[in-house]
Amino acid sequence: MILRQATAADVPQIGQLFYDTITQVNSRDYSLAQVEAWRGGWQNTAGWEEKVAAQHFLVAEAPDGSLSGFGSLCPTTGLLDFLFVSAHCQGQGIARQLVQALLGHATALGLTAVHTEASLTARPFFAHCGFQQVQEQQPIIRGVALTNFRMVKPLAVPPLSTPL
Numbered sequence: 001m002i003l004r005q006a007t008a009a010d011v012p013q014i015g016q017l018f019y020d021t022i023t024q025v026n027s028r029d030y031s032l033a034q035v036e037a038w039r040g041g042w043q044n045t046a047g048w049e050e051k052v053a054a055q056h057f058l059v060a061e062a063p064d065g066s067l068s069g070f071g072s073l074c075p076t077t078g079l080l081d082f083l084f085v086s087a088h089c090q091g092q093g094i095a096r097q098l099v100q101a102l103l104g105h106a107t108a109l110g111l112t113a114v115h116t117e118a119s120l121t122a123r124p125f126f127a128h129c130g131f132q133q134v135q136e137q138q139p140i141i142r143g144v145a146l147t148n149f150r151m152v153k154p155l156a157v158p159p160l161s162t163p164l
């Protein structure tokens with residue numbers, strides 16, 4: 001498995017993985033109406049291409065070329081926007097590797113914190129990674145309320161080099 005920068009060519013697989021993971025994994029924690037509302041944008045090719053171009057957008061690629069997961073960071077706001085791992089690849093450390101790479105990129109950019117809107121499903125994972133819950137939210141997506149949690153992780157600021 002390798003991590004690499006996503007390209008526009010990955011968008012069909014990214015959308016499919018998003019749809020499948022919400023359907024097969026998040027459905028443990030959300031109702032069918034919530035699942036349908038959340039996954040509704042999976043075929044929005046232009047929307048995905050925009051995210052791939054604007055964000056630090058990584059994919060985890062299996063040796064056969066299929067995608068095992070993806071994650072993204074908005075470099076201007078520090079929002080860890082997407083984090084999805086295929087239903088077949090859960091619990092193999094893929095999200096941990098994606099988050100480590102995204103946090104490393106955020107630190108290199110000089111960001112002092114990263115935040116996310118964690119799903120019910122992902123909240124324990126983010127807590128395990130050192131994110132702290134700030135508040136519960138009920139955003140309305142396509143007319144349906146979807147519970148999530150704003151979580152924040154402060155980043156260690158590299159020490160300034162001391163002039164000789």
Ligand SMILES: CC(C)(COP(=O)(O)OP(=O)(O)OC[C@H]1O[C@@H](n2cnc3c(N)ncnc32)[C@H](O)[C@@H]1OP(=O)(O)O)[C@@H](O)C(=O)NCCC(=O)NCCS
Pocket residue numbers: 021022025026082083084085086089090091092093094095096097117118119121122124125128
């Ligand atoms: C949350 C999610 C990304 C985790 O992906 P994953 O690849 O299975 O997680 P990992 O295998 O990398 O887990 C890393 C660590 O977190 C821990 N962890 C993962 N899920 C956990 C959970 N639900 N509860 C407690 N710990 C958890 C693992 O035990 C592991 O611990 P370790 O580092 O000590 O070995 C995955 O379940 C997912 O895709 N969920 C659905 C999509 C989703 O909700 N995304 C977030 C949208 S905001």
